[in-house]
Amino acid sequence: xxxxxxxxxxxxxxxxxxxxxxxxxxxxxxxxxxxxxxxxxxxxxxxxxxxxxxxxxxxxxxxxxxxxxxxxxxxxxxxxxxxxxxxxxxxxxxxxxxxxxxxxxxxxxxxxxxxxxxxxxxxxxxxxxxxxxxxxxxxxxxxxxxxxxxxxxxxxxxxxxxxxxxxxxxxxxxxxxxxxxxxxxxxxxxxxx
Amino acid sequence: xxxxxxxxxxxxxxxxxxxxxxxxxxxxxxxxxxxxxxxxxxxxxxxxxxxxxxxxxxxxxxxxxxxxxxxxxxxxxxxxxxxxxxxxxxxxxxxxxxxxxxxxxxxxxxxxxxxxxxxxxxxxxxxxxxxxxxxxxxxxxxxxxxxxxxxxxxxxxxxxxxxxxxxxxxxxxxxxxxxxxxxxxxxxxxxxxxxxxxxxxxxxxxxxxxxxxxxxxxxxxxxxxxxxxxxxxxxxxxxxxxxxxxxxxxxxxxxxxxxxxxxxxxxxxxxxxxxxxxxxxxxxxxxxxxxxxxxxxxxxxxxxxxxxxxxxxxxxxxxxxxxxxxxxxxxxxxxxxxxxxxxxxxxxxxxxxxxxxxxxxxxxxxxxxxxxxxxxxxxxxxxxxxxxxxxxxxxxxxxxxxxxxxxxxxxxxxxxxxxxxxxxxxxxxxxxxxxxxxxxxxxxxxxxxxxxxxxxxxxxxxxxxxxxxxxxxxxxxxxxxxxxxxxxxxxxxxxxxxxxxxxxxx
Numbered sequence: 001x002x003x004x005x006x007x008x009x010x011x012x013x014x015x016x017x018x019x020x021x022x023x024x025x026x027x028x029x030x031x032x033x034x035x036x037x038x039x040x041x042x043x044x045x046x047x048x049x050x051x052x053x054x055x056x057x058x059x060x061x062x063x064x065x066x067x068x069x070x071x072x073x074x075x076x077x078x079x080x081x082x083x084x085x086x087x088x089x090x091x092x093x094x095x096x097x098x099x100x101x102x103x104x105x106x107x108x109x110x111x112x113x114x115x116x117x118x119x120x121x122x123x124x125x126x127x128x129x130x131x132x133x134x135x136x137x138x139x140x141x142x143x144x145x146x147x148x149x150x151x152x153x154x155x156x157x158x159x160x161x162x163x164x165x166x167x168x169x170x171x172x173x174x175x176x177x178x179x180x181x182x183x184x185x186x187x188x189x190x191x192x193x
Numbered sequence: 194x195x196x197x198x199x200x201x202x203x204x205x206x207x208x209x210x211x212x213x214x215x216x217x218x219x220x221x222x223x224x225x226x227x228x229x230x231x232x233x234x235x236x237x238x239x240x241x242x243x244x245x246x247x248x249x250x251x252x253x254x255x256x257x258x259x260x261x262x263x264x265x266x267x268x269x270x271x272x273x274x275x276x277x278x279x280x281x282x283x284x285x286x287x288x289x290x291x292x293x294x295x296x297x298x299x300x301x302x303x304x305x306x307x308x309x310x311x312x313x314x315x316x317x318x319x320x321x322x323x324x325x326x327x328x329x330x331x332x333x334x335x336x337x338x339x340x341x342x343x344x345x346x347x348x349x350x351x352x353x354x355x356x357x358x359x360x361x362x363x364x365x366x367x368x369x370x371x372x373x374x375x376x377x378x379x380x381x382x383x384x385x386x387x388x389x390x391x392x393x394x395x396x397x398x399x400x401x402x403x404x405x406x407x408x409x410x411x412x413x414x415x416x417x418x419x420x421x422x423x424x425x426x427x428x429x430x431x432x433x434x435x436x437x438x439x440x441x442x443x444x445x446x447x448x449x450x451x452x453x454x455x456x457x458x459x460x461x462x463x464x465x466x467x468x469x470x471x472x473x474x475x476x477x478x479x480x481x482x483x484x485x486x487x488x489x490x491x492x493x494x495x496x497x498x499x500x501x502x503x504x505x506x507x508x509x510x511x512x513x514x515x516x517x518x519x520x521x522x523x524x525x526x527x528x529x530x531x532x533x534x535x536x537x538x539x540x541x542x543x544x545x546x547x548x549x550x551x552x553x554x555x556x557x558x559x560x561x562x563x564x565x566x567x568x569x570x571x572x573x574x575x576x577x578x579x580x581x582x583x584x585x586x587x588x589x590x591x592x593x594x595x596x597x598x599x600x601x602x603x604x605x606x607x608x609x610x611x612x613x614x615x616x617x618x619x620x621x622x623x624x625x626x627x628x629x630x631x632x633x634x635x636x637x638x639x640x641x642x643x644x645x646x647x648x649x650x651x652x653x654x655x656x657x658x659x660x661x662x663x664x665x666x667x668x669x670x671x672x673x674x675x676x677x678x679x680x681x682x683x684x685x686x687x688x689x690x691x692x693x694x695x696x697x698x699x
Contacts, residue, residue, distance in 0.1 A: 042527050045534060060320045061429055064403035064437070071403070071437050073429070079318040088318070090295045092656040095320045095430035099437055116233065116323040131499070131534070138505030139437055140527060156321075164238035164290065171245030178252035185256060 033126045038076050038096045041129055045140065049131035053142065056124045056150070060097065060114035063107050070107045072147075073097050074125055075114070085116060085156050100125050101136065102144035112153025122151035197688050202268065204258040206685075209272035210279050211254025217280045218247025220336050221287065221329070228325030236325035239290040247283050270681035274674055281305045281666075284333060291326050293317050295655055298662055303330070305666045308337035309673035310556050312425030312522030312647020313638075313665065315655045319430045324411060327428045331415040334424025335388075337673075338452070338556030339380050383459050384421065391448045392417040398440040420445040421452040423557045425522025425647035432524045433512075439504075442512055445523055453479075453519035453551035455563075457594050474570075474591040475552040475562035479518070482565065486514050486546045493539025510539065513648070518546035520557040522647020531650040532634055540650070544637055547646040548618060558645030558672050560611050566591050567607045571599055613676045617643045617668050621661075628658050643668040 033052040041048050041055075057076030064071040075097035082088030102125070114120025127144035130136075135143075225240040264272065284307075285300035294300040299315040306313045307330060316322065316330075396413035404412060412428055419426040429435040433442055454475070461469040470476055490510045494500050500509050508525055516523045531540050550559010574589035581587055589599045597603070618640045625635025630652050637650040642665040653665070671679045 042529060043533075045530075061435065062404055062408060066403055073320075073431060073435060075320060075430075079321060083321040084293055084318040085321045090317050090655065092295075092317070093654060094314070094317060097320070097431060099431065099434065101437075114320060116321055132505060132509070134502070134505070136437055137439060137508040138500045139434065139508075139525075140530070141437070158233075158235045161235055161238060164235070164242060168238060168241045168245055171242065171249055174249050175245060175252060178249060178256065182252055182256050185259065189259075 038074075038098045041098065042096070042140070045131040048129045051129055052126065052145075053129045054124060054126045055098070055142070056122070057097070058114045059110045059112075059120040059123050059153070060095075062113065063110065065104055068104050069101060070104045072100050072102065072107055072110065074100050074123060080114070080120075080122075083114070083119065083156065085158065086119065099139060099141045100127065100144050100147070101133075101141055102127070102147050106144060106147040109147060109149050114153065117156060117158075119153050119156055121149050121153040124148045124150055197691065198685060201260055201262060203689075204260040205262060205264060205268050206271045206275060207254050207258035208260065209264060209268065210276045211251045211258065213272065213276035214247050214254075214279055214283050215251035217284050218244045218251070220332060221247065221284075223332055224287070224325045224329040227328040228323065231324040233323045233325050236287075236291065236323040239287040240325065240329070242290060243283070243286040246286055250279075250283065267681065267685075270678045271685050274670075274678035274682040277305075277308060277670060277674065280308060281670075284308070287326065287329055288316070291323070293319075293322055293326070298659065299655055302662050302666055304333065305669050306647065307333040307424065307426065309558070309645045309669040310334050310338045310422045310424040310520070310647075311558075311642060311645040311669045311673075312419070313642060313649060313653045313669075314426070315653070315662070317655055319428075322428075327411075327415060330426050331418040331424070331428075334422040334426055335384070335418035338422030338424065339384055379460060380456050383456065383463065387421060387448075387451070388414075388417060391421060391444070394444045395441060395448075398438060398444050399436070401440060402436060402438040404436075416441070416445055417448060420448040420521060420523060421556070423449055423453050423519050423521040423551060423555070423645070425516065425524070427523065434525050434527070439508065442508055442525060446512055446515055449519045449521040449523065450515060453521070453555050453557040455552040455554045455593075457554055458552070461594055469594065472592045474566035474593050478562035478566040478569070479552070482546065482549050482562075483515065483518050486518060486542045487511060489542035489545075490514050490539050493536045493542060496538060497534075497536035499534055514543055514546055517543040517641075517646055517648055518549065518551070520547060520550045520559050520644050520646040522641070524648055528649045528651045531637060531648065532631070537633070540633055540637065543648065544633075544640050547640050547644045547648065548614070550644045550646075558643075560614055560644075563591075563593055564607045564611055566593075567599060567604065568611065571604045571607075574599065610675055614643060614672065617671055621664060621668055624661055624664055625652060628661060638665075639668070643672045645669060645672050 033054040035054050036048065038055060038057070041053065055074060055076055057074045058080035059072050060075050061073045075095050077093060077096040078091035079088055079095060084090070110121045110123065112118050112121050124147070125142060125144050126146045127142045129142050131140060132138040133141050133143070221240050221244045225237060225244065228236040228240060281301050281304045285297060285304045288294055288300035288303055289297050293316050294303070295317065303314050303316055312334070392413045395416050396410055399409040399413055400406065415426070415428050418424070427433060427435070433445065458469060458473055458475065491506070494506060494510055500506055512525050526534065531543065535543070548559060549565055550561055551557020553561040553563040570589040570591055574587055578587040590596045591599065618636070621639025621643060622632070622636040625639055626632055634650040634652050637648070638652040640646070641648050
């Protein structure tokens with residue numbers, strides 16, 4: 001009896017071990033990828049070329065689908081945390097971002113893209129960094145293996161700026177006065193002529 | 194001797210500048226409409242403030258500077274150079290109000306860069322900028338490429354004999370038609386036709402590459418404006434690298450090469466004189482220098498060994514070289530890549546191409562192909578003269594729409610302008626080096642600003658020293674107007690300040 005019962009105990013044990021090892025293996029792969037910023041990548045291209053990296057940032061612009069794959073731009077600068085349109089501070093640069101080439105199904109998870117009206121989804125991209133990608137005409141890019149949406153994007157509110165309206169009204173008043181003065185001057189000149 | 198300007202002189206200039214500013218206000222109506230359609234209400238207010246300020250200034254000038262005299266050459270020069278400065282100050286209003294600039298100086302930098310079709314920018318967080326602001330950025334390079342004065346001439350100076358004087362003072366010497374106002378309108382007709390055709394091709398390419406329809410349309414118009422005007426602005430911070438598309442790069446390359454050719458050449462071809470393409474000195478000069486640049490680039494890339502196949506050479510090397518040579522500034526690599534990924538030889542190939550620049554009377558900057566042709570032919574003539582018997586008469590000519598025989602005044606004038614360019618490039622580079630930047634980077638950005646190109650090796654940023662920002666504004670302005678108007682403006686300022694001297698005859 002004992003001999004026949006042993007496999008029954010062993011099977012769930014093996015299964016449990018394999019299941020436990022799976023996420024560890026997966027995390028192990030992710031852990032192998034170095035956590036970097038785009039600025040570090042761009043300024044040290046040779047060092048990171050061909051290596052697995054992880055970047056975390058805001059998905060901006062457009063998803064450009066090319067058959068089963070697609071391009072997305074991920075910015076991880078100060079504005080990806082709080083953009084100027086949200087009242088963020090000046091960081092002294094335009095933007096720091098990189099093109100990510102990923103399977104289309106991975107990018108279908110992204111629903112909000114950053115721009116004037118929206119703060120884009122906050123994503124974590126793991127993939128291979130290419131200093132000069134031979135598949136894409138020498139582009140500097142990341143070929144993503146996984147894209148995880150960490151935080152959903154949201155609309156940026158632009159409160160109506162009444163002080164600007166006041167300036168417009170004052171300037172419009174000045175224009176009306178100046179226009180009347182100009183017309184009077186022209187009429188006077190015509191009468192003299 | 195420089196004569197002291199009279200009150201009437203000042204009034205004439207003030208009135209001319211007022212009209213130029215009204216032109217700036219009129220073109221702001223286009224981004225205003227885009228902002229309304231995009232429901233960007235904050236941006237709508239920015240443009241309403243800008244337009245109101247321009248109209249108010251024009252009215253003040255019309256009231257206070259009413260005078261019946263017409264412009265002379267001297268006035269034309271001052272209206273052109275002063276008009277560009279005033280246009281920068283007024284055009285910067287929507288930029289500054291957008292909140293994307295740390296200071297008004299930074300806004301003015303971007304305005305001058307736009308008008309002069311340079312393409313360097315200090316705008317922060319471009320990827321979150323509004324459609325209205327992007328339309329304004331690109332429109333002002335498109336308008337600036339044709340010449341702000343050309344805009345004013347087209348709409349506001351009809352029928353005045355002085356129009357020719359300010360037209361020529363803006364760095365344009367070609368008269369396509371007998372009447373300068375009709376010439377200005379012909380320039381617009383050519384540009385608007387290309388705008389429609391070029392934008393359509395870019396739009397098709399963008400749709401093919403997966404861009405959404407409406408954003409694709411907006412991007413296509415902006416990319417066309419940036420490329421045609423040789424401005425090099427793009428709506429995303431990664432510039433052309435954002436699209437990852439061979440087709441978009443190819444179409445924009447064709448657009449900026451065509452845009453960099455002389456308006457007179459365009460007009461000649463449009464009116465049936467197709468042989469001009471093969472005979473024109475500027476086409477020959479451009480072909481020669483870009484071939485030499487390509488050879489230099491190949492050697493540089495070969496030594497560095499990063500871009501290894503023809504496709505990569507075309508998209509990362511030739512594209513950026515041609516962008517530099519046509520003084521466009523569209524780029525398919527990161528700024529720091531010019532310094533770190535190109536290698537010394539390839540980087541200097543781009544610097545030299547930028548310094549030479551595009552055609553005269555085009556939207557481009559730099560020495561210009563015509564001047565390179567004249568200098569080359571002059572040097573060839575000198576060599577032939579030395580090799581010939583004393584009694585031999587050796588003369589050289591260049592073909593630019595018509596045959597032009599080279600004489601001493603022409604060569605001296607040409608050399609003067611080229612030396613002025615070399616001086617502003619060198620001074621800019623020296624300043625950069627003094628601030629601690631690497632010599633190659635300092636030269637790269639200084640030449641880029643002076644030749645109105647817009648490529649950067651990483652020096653130009655909102656954090657750059659204030660003095661460098663001011664100097665680059667000066668470089669862009671002086672390089673675009675080709676010095677003569679600027680010298681006239683400084684002389685005018687000096688004569689006003691001196692407060693004595695001989696009065697100008699009425």
